[in-house]
Every structure is written in structure tokens, then in C-alpha cells.
Amino acid sequence: MSAAPSASKPKPLPFYAQFTAGAIAGVTELLCLYPLDVVKTRMQLQTKAPVPGQDHYANMMDAFRKIIKSEGPSRLYRGLVPPLMLEAPKRAVKFAANGSWGAFYRKQFGVNEMTQSLSVLTGCSAGATESVVVVPFELVKIRLQDRAQAHLYKGPMDVVGKIIKADGLLGLYAGMESTFWRHVLWNGGYFGCIFQVKALLSKPNGKAEELRNNFISGSIGGFVGTALNTPADVVKSRIQNTPKVAGQVPKYNWTFPSIALIAREEGFGALYKGFTPKVLRLAPGGGVLLLVVEVVLSQFRTFLGPQYQ
Ligand SMILES: *[C@@H]1O[C@H](CO)[C@@H](O)[C@H](O)[C@H]1NC(C)=O
Ligand SMILES: *[C@@H]1O[C@H](CO)[C@@H](O)[C@H](O)[C@H]1NC(C)=O
Numbered sequence: 001m002s003a004a005p006s007a008s009k010p011k012p013l014p015f016y017a018q019f020t021a022g023a024i025a026g027v028t029e030l031l032c033l034y035p036l037d038v039v040k041t042r043m044q045l046q047t048k049a050p051v052p053g054q055d056h057y058a059n060m061m062d063a064f065r066k067i068i069k070s071e072g073p074s075r076l077y078r079g080l081v082p083p084l085m086l087e088a089p090k091r092a093v094k095f096a097a098n099g100s101w102g103a104f105y106r107k108q109f110g111v112n113e114m115t116q117s118l119s120v121l122t123g124c125s126a127g128a129t130e131s132v133v134v135v136p137f138e139l140v141k142i143r144l145q146d147r148a149q150a151h152l153y154k155g156p157m158d159v160v161g162k163i164i165k166a167d168g169l170l171g172l173y174a175g176m177e178s179t180f181w182r183h184v185l186w187n188g189g190y191f192g193c194i195f196q197v198k199a200l201l202s203k204p205n206g207k208a209e210e211l212r213n214n215f216i217s218g219s220i221g222g223f224v225g226t227a228l229n230t231p232a233d234v235v236k237s238r239i240q241n242t243p244k245v246a247g248q249v250p251k252y253n254w255t256f257p258s259i260a261l262i263a264r265e266e267g268f269g270a271l272y273k274g275f276t277p278k279v280l281r282l283a284p285g286g287g288v289l290l291l292v293v294e295v296v297l298s299q300f301r302t303f304l305g306p307q308y309q
Pocket of ligand 1: 012095098099100101102103114122191194290293
């Protein structure tokens with residue numbers, strides 16, 4: 001279309017291919033990792049001493065086995081649909097935005113290949129794009145989950161309608177700043193690490209090694225992204241839980257000053273509350289995401305022809 005046809009320079013895959021790959025990867029990741037959440041919750045809820053007539057789980061594997069045996073495998077997927085509706089579009093936007101921003105920056109800076117710093121910049125920009133999509137979803141979720149407010153709304157669309165009516169379109173973006181940083185940091189870490197780790201790993205020799213390399217670099221990316229963004233996530237919860245008092249400056253307001261405040265008042269560790277369960281989900285999740293995205297994209301390359309990179 002815009003570029004002159006040339007046989008040697010490969011074109012980036014079209015937007016819809018990256019979007020589809022991200023959506024399929026998001027669904028796959030959730031199908032793989034959702035049962036872990038169910039099992040984790042069961043383990044957290046069970047008391048130390050076995051209760052007569054109830055399965056007692058010795059460890060995670062034991063819990064998996066016993067749930068499948070006495071309640072059937074479908075129990076591991078109960079309540080899956082709401083997170084699926086949120087996660088699949090989020091992942092689709094993440095990977096499609098990464099692809100589009102990468103093409104944009106390469107053109108702006110006049111380079112053909114991605115570099116380390118360009119991957120971080122591209123990842124951060126994809127995170128910023130993702131946060132624009134995520135914020136209204138999250139706001140609706142919080143309003144519907146909050147017991148004090150839930151009776152005010154008939155459903156998700158009713159929340160959207162009432163917020164827009166009361167506060168305008170910008171009302172949907174309340175609390176945007178900390179969400180913005182949360183996604184910028186995660187995606188900058190994720191996509192930046194993937195580039196770096198892939199460069200460090202030996203060139204894959206065959207399909208199996210390629211899958212393995214993608215899983216490893218995606219998992220490390222997920223780990224680093226989570227390590228970078230957890231403080232912003234902690235601050236986001238604080239900001240959203242601080243009631244607004246008219247005429248009074250809220251205690252937790254902008255993200256970075258709030259991070260400094262929490263570190264000063266409660267110590268550095270307070271910024272990493274909830275890190276372990278989060279990273280146990282998001283690091284392997286990042287690996288599965290990248291693995292599936294690359295498999296789907298290579299299908300698109302086969303299908304669309306060799307001019308695509
Ligand atoms: C992110 O985008 C860049 C630039 O388009 C691309 O080279 C890279 O492979 C993408 N990363 C993933 C994980 O899809
Ligand atoms: C921070 O506080 C000021 C008022 O003190 C307010 O106008 C502003 O919107 C707040 N920012 C955030 C991100 O809540």
C-alpha cells in the first residue's frame with residue numbers, strides 16, 4: 001500500500017493476524033492457568049486438620065487429583081467466563097499494539113530491525129494502549145463488585161451509561177494514572193526481556209527448541225514485568241480504596257509519590273505485597289502467551305506467504 005513493493009524487505013504481519021494470535025493466546029493461557037487459581041483458593045481455604053467427609057489436600061498435585069476424581073474436571077473451570085471476556089481482548093490488544101508500535105517506531109527512526117531499547121519502548125507503548133482498553137472494564141468490575149454500590153446498577157452496560165451521564169466520557173477514566181503505569185511497566189519489562197533473552201539463548205534447532213525458547217523468554221519476561229509493576233499495582237489498590245473527601249488532598253494520589261510514601265512509612269517490602277501468588281500466575285502465563293502467539297503467527301506466515309516477517 002504505502003511502501004513500494006520490494007522483494008527483499010519483509011513486511012510486518014497485518015494487524016488482524018497479531019490481534020487474532022493475541023486473542024487465541026489469551027484464551028489458551030487462561031485455560032492452562034485458571035485451574036491453578038481454583039486449586040490455590042481451595043488450599044487457602046482448607047483448615048489444618050482434615051474434616052471428616054471432606055477431601056483433604058496434601059499439596060497442589062494432590063488437590064488436582066482429588067478435585068478431578070470426586071467433582072469432575074469441569075469443576076476446575078467454574079467461573080471461567082467473566083475473566084475470559086476480559087483477558088482475551090486484553091491479550092489481543094497487547095500483541096496487536098506491540099506489532100503496530102514496533103512498525104511505527106522502526107519507520108520513525110528509519111531502522112529495519114528491532115533493537116533492545118526499541119523493544120522496551122515498543123512494549124511500554126503497547127502497555128499504554130492496553131491501559132486505555134482496560135480502565136473502563138476495571139471500573140465497571142469494581143462498581144459491580146462493591147457491595148455498597150452494586151444495587152445501583154442493572155448490569156455492566158448500565159454502569160457505563162450512568163458513569164457517562166454523571167461524569168462524561170472522562171468519568172470512565174478515573175484512576176487512570178496508576179493503571180497506566182501498571183501496564184506500561186509490565187509490558188516494557190515483558191517485551192524488552194523477550195528480546196534480550198532470545199538474543200542470549202542459542203539459536204533454536206528445530207520446532208521443539210523454538211517452543212522451549214519462547215516459553216523460557218516469555219516466562220522471564222512475565223517475571224520481570226511483574227517485579228517492575230507490583231509497586232504500581234499496590235498503589236493502585238490504595239488509591240482506589242481511598243474515599244474522596246471534598247476539599248481534602250487524598251493521602252495516595254499520584255503513583256510515584258505514593259510509592260515513595262509507602263516505602264518511607266512501611267518499608268520497601270510493603271510495595272511487594274501479594275507478589276508471590278501474582279508472579280506464580282504471571283510468569284508461566286507470560287511463557288504460554290508467547291509460545292502460543294508465535295505458533296499462531298507462524299501459521300499466518302505460512303498462510304499469507306513469505307513476504308511477511
Ligand atoms: C513486538 O513487536 C516487535 C516489533 O513489531 C516484534 O519484533 C516482536 O516480535 C513483537 N514481540 C512479540 C512477543 O510478539
Ligand atoms: C490529586 O489531587 C488533586 C487535588 O489535590 C486532584 O485534582 C488530582 O486529580 C489528584 N490526582 C489523582 C491521580 O487522583
